[in-house]
Amino acid sequence: MDPVVVAGAGPVGAAAAILLAQRGVPCLVLDRYAEPYPLPRAVHLDDEVVRILQELGIAEAFLRVSRPGLGLRLLDGRHRVMAEFRRDESAGPHGYPQANMFDQPDLERLLRARMAELPAIEFVGAAEVFAVDRPQTAPVVRYRNLADGREHAAPAAAVLGCDGANSTVRELIGARRVDLRFAERWLVVDGVCDEDLDAWGGVHQVCDPRRAATFMQLGPRRYRWEFRLFDHEPPVDADALLARWLGGVGVRIVRRAEYTFRAELAGRWRAGRVFLLGDAAHQTPPFIGQGLGAGLRDAYNLAWKLAADLATPGGAEALLDSYERERAPHVRAQIRLAKVAGWAMTGGQDRAAAVRRVVLGAVWRLPGLKGLALRSTSPPLRGVGRGRRAGTLCPQPRVVLDGREMWLDEALGPGWAILHTGVPPATLRDQLVAGARELHVTPALDPSGTLRRWLRGRTAVLRPDRVVHAVA
Structure with a gap:
C-alpha cells in the first residue's frame, strides 16, 4: 500500500x-x-x-505539562471585575478538566x-x-x-x-x-516571570474598547498577554502595556508578535x-x-x-x-x-462601544449565562445517523471490564461499538458494522452510573470517533 x-x-x-x-x-x-x-x-x-x-x-x-483552567473573569478598563465565571476543576463528562492550559x-x-x-x-x-x-x-x-x-x-x-x-x-x-468577515490586529506576548504574579488563575478578559486585552496563566510563572491594536495604529510600547499587570515583577519575554485574527x-x-x-x-x-x-x-x-x-x-x-x-x-x-464572544468581550471600537459596555455589564449577569460562558460541549455534527442524540459525543466514564478499571474508550477499542442495558433492538443490530464491539452496561461495568443515566434504557450505536450514530 x-x-x-x-x-x-x-x-x-x-x-x-x-x-x-x-x-x-x-x-x-x-x-x-x-x-x-x-x-x-x-x-x-x-x-x-x-x-x-x-x-x-x-x-x-x-x-x-498542562494545568486546569479556572474559568473566566471579565474586567472593565480599570481592571475592576464585572463578572466572574468559575469553572469546576474536577473532570468533565469526558474524564478530563473542561479547560486545559498548556x-x-x-x-x-x-x-x-x-x-x-x-x-x-x-x-x-x-x-x-x-x-x-x-x-x-x-x-x-x-x-x-x-x-x-x-x-x-x-x-x-x-x-x-x-x-x-x-x-x-x-x-x-x-x-x-x-472570508467570514472578521479581522482584528492583536499584539501577543508570552513571558516567564521571576516570581508568581498575584493574579487569579483563570482567564482575564478586559472589556475595554480603548484597549481590549486578555491575560492568562499557562504554567508555573508562564503567562500570556494579548492586546487589541487599532487599525493603522503605529507600533506600541509592549513594556508599558505589561507594566500594569506585572506590578514590578521582572519578566523574560519568550515571544512578542503581532497577529491579525481572522475568520x-x-x-x-x-x-x-x-x-x-x-x-x-x-x-x-x-x-x-x-x-x-x-x-x-x-x-x-x-x-x-x-x-x-x-x-x-x-x-x-x-x-x-x-x-x-x-x-x-x-x-x-x-x-x-x-x-460573538469577541464582540462581547472586547466591546468593539466604534461610537457605540460605550453604550455596549453598559449593556454588557448587565447581560453577563443574566440567569443561565454562566453555563453558556463556560460550556465546553461542541455542537452536534449534522447529518449523522438518526435520533435526537445522533451527532453528539457519548460521555466517557471509568468502567470495569474483566475485573480491570479503564476508560470507556479503552474498553470499546478502535472500531464501531454498541452500548445497551438489555437486548438491542433487532432493527438497530442490523445496522451495525461487522466486528462492532458490544457492551452490556450493567452496574458492575458502570459503577458511577454515568452510562446508565445517559442511555436511560436505550441502545446507542457509536462510531469509531465516539460520535453517536443512532439511538433506539
Whole structure:
C-alpha cells in the first residue's frame, strides 16, 4: 500500500498520522522543519479534545505539562471585575478538566515522540511540498529537500494538507478562501516571570474598547498577554502595556508578535484523494479557544474514515464525502460563536462601544449565562445517523471490564461499538458494522452510573470517533 502523505508535522498533521498508523495505515510525514516549532502558539484544549489525545496515547503525559483552567473573569478598563465565571476543576463528562492550559511546544514534543514510536510513520524534515500530481485518482506528491535541493516524488494513497494558514496544498488544489468577515490586529506576548504574579488563575478578559486585552496563566510563572491594536495604529510600547499587570515583577519575554485574527474557511476541503485539515481548512478568532481543537477534531473525524476506505475493496467514497459535510458546518458554528464572544468581550471600537459596555455589564449577569460562558460541549455534527442524540459525543466514564478499571474508550477499542442495558433492538443490530464491539452496561461495568443515566434504557450505536450514530 502506498502511504498516506501528510504535509505538515504540527499538532494536526502529527495527530492524523498517529491515528492512521495506529490503524495500520503507513504514513509519510513531510515538514519544512526537522524540529518542532519552539515558540508558544495555541494554549487551550477542552476535555473533548483531550479525549482525542487519549486515543493518541499521550493524554496522561499531556496532563503533566498542562494545568486546569479556572474559568473566566471579565474586567472593565480599570481592571475592576464585572463578572466572574468559575469553572469546576474536577473532570468533565469526558474524564478530563473542561479547560486545559498548556504551552504548544510541550504538546508538539509529545506528539513527535509518539510518532517515533510507530514504525508505520516515516518522518522527513527539511522537506517542502511543491506539487501534487493526479490529485483526483492516484496522487503523487513532489517535494524538495531544503538541505541539498534534491527533488523527490512520493506516490500516495491520499494526501492530507495540514500545512497551516498559508497552506501550499490548499493552493495546489485551487481551494479559495471564504472570508467570514472578521479581522482584528492583536499584539501577543508570552513571558516567564521571576516570581508568581498575584493574579487569579483563570482567564482575564478586559472589556475595554480603548484597549481590549486578555491575560492568562499557562504554567508555573508562564503567562500570556494579548492586546487589541487599532487599525493603522503605529507600533506600541509592549513594556508599558505589561507594566500594569506585572506590578514590578521582572519578566523574560519568550515571544512578542503581532497577529491579525481572522475568520475564514476553505471553499472546499477535498479534491479527490487530497484533503485539508486544521488551519489549512479554517481559521477562527481565538476568543473561545477552539483553533487547535478544531484541527484535532478534523484529524479524528477523517482518520477512521480514510482507514476504512483503504481497507474496503473499491473504497468507501460515502465516508470520505462525509468529512467536509460534517466538519465544515461544525467549524462555521464555532467561528460564529467566537466572533460573538469577541464582540462581547472586547466591546468593539466604534461610537457605540460605550453604550455596549453598559449593556454588557448587565447581560453577563443574566440567569443561565454562566453555563453558556463556560460550556465546553461542541455542537452536534449534522447529518449523522438518526435520533435526537445522533451527532453528539457519548460521555466517557471509568468502567470495569474483566475485573480491570479503564476508560470507556479503552474498553470499546478502535472500531464501531454498541452500548445497551438489555437486548438491542433487532432493527438497530442490523445496522451495525461487522466486528462492532458490544457492551452490556450493567452496574458492575458502570459503577458511577454515568452510562446508565445517559442511555436511560436505550441502545446507542457509536462510531469509531465516539460520535453517536443512532439511538433506539
